[in-house]
Amino acid sequence: MDVVSDAISAVRMGRPSSDRVWAEGSWCTRVDPYDGAGFHVVLSGSCWLLPDGGVPVSLGAGDSVLLPHGTGHVIADSPVDSGTAGRAAPIESRLGGRKSPADRGGSGGTEMLCGKYRLDRNRMHPLMAELPAVVHLPNRVGSHPELRSAIDLLGRELETPRAGSCIAVPSLLDLLLVYLIRSWLTEGSTGAWPAVLGDPVASAALRALHSDPAAPWTNDRLAAEAGVSRPTLARRFTALVGRPPMAYLTWWRLTYAATLLRDTEDPLATVARRVGYGTPYAFSHAFSREFGTTPGRYRAAAAGRSTAD
Structure with missing residues (x-):
């Protein structure tokens, strides 16, 4: 993707x-x-x-x-x-x-x-x-x-x-x-995002993260993927995207997880694995911290909104 x-x-x-x-x-x-x-x-x-x-x-x-x-x-x-x-x-x-x-x-x-x-x-x-x-x-x-x-x-x-x-x-x-x-x-x-996608470094890093969000990414590995040094990646990515690469990755993993919870019936363990978390417990903890609710309650609320519409 x-x-x-x-x-x-x-x-x-x-x-x-x-x-x-x-x-x-x-x-x-x-x-x-x-x-x-x-x-x-x-x-x-x-x-x-x-x-x-x-x-x-x-x-x-x-x-x-x-x-x-x-x-x-x-x-x-x-x-x-x-x-x-x-x-x-x-x-x-x-x-x-x-x-x-x-x-x-x-x-x-x-x-x-x-x-x-x-x-x-x-x-x-x-x-x-x-x-x-x-x-x-x-x-x-x-x-x-x-x-x-x-x-x-x-x-x-x-x-x-x-x-x-x-x-x-x-x-x-x-x-x-x-x-x-x-x-x-x-x-x-x-806008900011036309500039982000037009920047070769930021766009290369984003492509890598979105292609495989579950991979064990590090700043060093992502910098190598973008073909620049780690400080260069951190500076350009943060300036354009508005958050550091690993912070963006965490945010995107949980956002993608919310989409999976809304649109699929995959078990929690499967969702956790698809977004890069080793255990359902670690995923649930991170998700609750970000969304203020558990994955199960989020899925139920999303199903309720869909039924209402």
Whole structure:
């Protein structure tokens, strides 16, 4: 696994959802805050997105926008003031009202692909936590070809459901999330994690730790893996990541363990072994110190949240 894959896997829960939305004339719709991440892709036409507490964003055909923290927002045909936003209809009123190309004629209008991902925010990787409230990826010729391809494939599956669509659509939605985050990382963003992943020393060390978190890592072994001296690794890793290599390893092992407890039925001994602890007792002690609860209680609470959702 790599850092981006692990960061997404640690928070992603259940199956994502999506639908096509069609609107024409004067319209204004609202998406309430959501305990997950939302996205919109403008397939045709244009619109405006007004995030709660933010500034309006103009969206054109081919533009993508990710709201990784589930920020409430309004989407409308034109810029809106707070009064108009307060009277916006829920987005559910626009679902299922899409016109076919033949029915649209020359009336214009806007068609979007909208969806949500369920996320477990109890233990977010800092890469996910530092994503801005709105990630806007304009449609520019030659930029993010993988993202464009995923959008095209997803749009076709939703346009005409065919054999296997029930598997294809969730898989394409997962792929879309990866490409949206990857595109943000390559846009020259000013956040810490684009710099971390762009640094050859820090990124090499992170790749090693995420590839095999259960290995008996030491600072010396990790420095050799990154091809630098131990002091150089410690200085660069700590400055960029925000914590020393072994402290990050401990944090990631326990975060990964929380994901295993949530998503698998592996016995405690198996989870402990997969994250580098020699005995269930040592693992349970470390987990309780980090999370404030035992692994068993954490698993039960996670199962309760999943059932409630």
